[in-house]
Amino acid sequence: MSGKRRGWWSDSIPLLGQQSNSKSHPQKHQNQPLSLSSFSLSSSTSPSAVYLEMTSPSAAGDGDGVSDRSVFLGVDVGTGSARAGIFDENGKLLGSSSSPIQIWKDGDCIEKALGKLLENGHSCYNLCISEARRTIHLFDGKITDTFENQQSSTDIWHAVCAAVKAACSIADVAGEEVKGIGFAATCSLGPVKTKLRFHFLVVAVDSDGSPVTVSWSGDSRRNIIVWMDHRAVEQAERINSRNSPVLQYCGGALSPEMQPPKLLWVKENLQESWSMVFRWMDLSDWLSYRATGDDTRSLCTTVCKWTYLGHAHMQQNNEKDSRDMEACGWDDDFWEEIGLGDLVDGHHAKIGRSVAFPGHPLGSGLTPAAAKARNFELGLVAGIPVGTSLIDAHAGGVGVMESVPVSDSEAKENDVEALCHRMVLVCGTSTCHMAISKSKLFIPGVWGPFWSAMVPEYWLTEGGQSATGALLDHIIENHVASALLANRAASRKISVYELLNKTLESMMLDLKLPFLASLTEETHVLPDFHGNRSPIADPKAKGVVFGLTLDTGEKQLALWYLATVQGIAYGTRHIVEHCISVSLRVAYLEKVYFVPHIYFRFLIMDCFSHPLTYFSDPSRFSFVLSPPLQIDTILACGGLAKNPLFVQEHADIIGCPIILPRESESVLLGAAILGSVAARKYSSVHEAMKALNAAGRVVHPSKDPKVKKYHDAKYHIFRELYEQQLSYRSLMAQALTS
16 A cells, blocks of 8 residues: 555356346347348558548437537547547437557567668558567567567547547537547556656656657657557566565456556666656556646556555545545555565656546646647647546446346346446457456456446456457468458458458358358367466467468458457357356455465365465455356447457357447447546446446347357367467476476
C-alpha cells in the first residue's frame, strides 16, 4: 500500500449451453441461421497515409439539425487506428469514423548495425496490425529474441482529432450537441517529458512535454511501447520469481504485456530515456489528460496493468462519490524490490498520485486548447465533461454486458446476480474474456481479481488470448496464395474473409461433408503464436501447425484459416472451463498474504486436507473453496464478432449461445458511456449500461451431436499439442545442459 510496508481439464465438465437454449428472442431475425457469407470485413492492409473510414448508419438521427439534442462521443485508439463514434441517448450509433496510426515493428539493434532505420511500420493501416515481426537483438554480448512494437503519441492525437471531426460531420452533429466524452485505448505504455504534456501506453514524455524515445533507434517519435510488445519477458520472469503479494491480484504472475516489466526494461536498456521521463502513463489515461489537463489515473489502467490495489478504496469510497482519490493502493515494497524504487518518489508522481472510478468527470472538462477547431484539435466546445478512461477491451465489456434480450433481462429478478453470470468476449487483434462478480475470485493463470477495473464496485476476472485477429491476418498474409486471394476478393468487392467463408461452404458441398467444421479433420492449430496469456500464463508458448502438405492453393489456405479460427475457439473453451472449474476464494482474517503461484494447483486439488501446512503462520488466514464461477450467458463484440464463421465456431465449440449487441461498435459505445456518466446523465456506469446497451442477433450452437463429438475430439488434440510442446521443451533443455 502507498506509504506503508508489509511486515484441469476434464471432458466431464458441463458446457454452458445446456442452460440457455430456452431463451426467447424478441427480434425476428435472431432465430434465423447465420450465413457465413452475410458480412463484410475490410481485408486490405495496403499502406495509405490519408485513409479515413467513415460510416453513418441508415437510421442515424432525423437529420433535422435540432441543436437541443444530446449526444455522447466515444473515442477508441486501437492497435492500427483511432476511431470515434457519436451515440444518441438511446445508445444508437449516429456516425463513426476511423483514422490510421503508425506502428514500428523492427529490431533496433539491427538498425544500428545497418546504420539506418527500418521503418516498415511507417505505413498506416486501417485494420489491426497483422504481425509482430520476430527480431534478433545483440546487446551486451547477448542474443535476445523479442517482439518490439512502438507508436507515436503525436501521431495518435492527430488521428484522434481527424476521426472525431469526421464522425461529427457524418452524424451531422454540431460541437455544442456533444454533452460528454469518453476515451478508451489499448494498454500501451509511454513516457512524458514535461509537466503539461505527453504520457503513454506506456507513453514517455519529458518535463517539457516532448516525446521520449522507448526505442533502440533513438527516434523520439517512438515514445509508446505497444501493448503486444514482448521485449520484457526476462524482466517479467525476474519480477515473478520474487513472489510479491501484489501478484496474487494478477492471476499469480505478471505478463510481459503489463507495465512493470516494460518499465524495468526501459530502465535497464535505455537509461538516458529513463532519466528524461517526467511521467509514465497508460495510453487511455494520456488521452484523457491530453483532453483535460488532469492527470488523474483510471482504476482500470492502474489496477489491471500497474499492480495498483484498487480495493484499498473499498471501505472509503463508492462510485457516486465522484471525486479524485489519493492513490493509496501502491505497494512501495514491490516497486523497490524489483528495482524501480525511484517511481515511488514524490508520492508516486511519475505513475499516479490520484485515481478515480471509470466515468468520473476529469478537471474542468475539455480544455480550450484541446477543443479548438484549428490545427490538430477536436473541433468541439470547451468545458464538455470528459470521463475517466477505460482500456479498450474493458470499454467493450461496458458497451455490451447488458445487451441481453429483453425477455431474459425481465426474467431476472436479481440484476446483480444476472450480471455476474455473464462473460463478454471482446474480439479484435487479441481477445479478452471478461466476467465480473461481487466477491473476489482467485483463478491461477487468469488476470485479476481487479476491483472496479471495468464496472465500478465489482471485481473483474479477465482471461485473454494475445493474438487472435492478428493471428488470422498472419496466417492468411503469409500464405503463398494470399495475393491471389486478395485480388479475387477485390474484384468481387468483398473482403478476403468473406471470400474464404464462401470457399469453405463450397468445399463442404463439393465433398458432401455433414458439417463445415469437419473440413479440418486432419488440420490442427495451437494458436499460441504470441505466447499463452490464459489460462496457462506461458509467454514462451509457441504456435503449432499440424498437418502441413505441399499444397499451396487457395483451398488449402481456407483450411488453415478455418483451423486457426477453431484453435482460437478451443482456447476460449479452455479459458471458460478453467474459470468455471477453478474458482478459489481466499478469506483473510487479518491482512493480505500472498499465495505463491506454484502452490495454486495443489491448493485447489487438496484444499480439504492440509494446504495451510505450506505457510509459516496459518493461524492468520484460511482458504475456502468458493462456488465455481457461474456463467450462463456469453456475449461477443469487436471486429471478429462481425465474422459469422468466427462466432458460429465459438458457439459450437463452447456449447453456448452467443449474444451479439445491436450496435456493432461496442468499444466506442463503452467509451461514450463514460462521457454520459461524466455529464451526469446517469448516476453510475451500470445505470448507463442498462439504458444504452441493447441485444442484437443470438447465435446458437449446432444441435447435431456429431458436431459436439467432433469438436470434443479436436479439443483433446488441442490440449495435447501444448503438453507435447512442454515435453519437447524439457527434452531440449536437458540436451543443452547435460
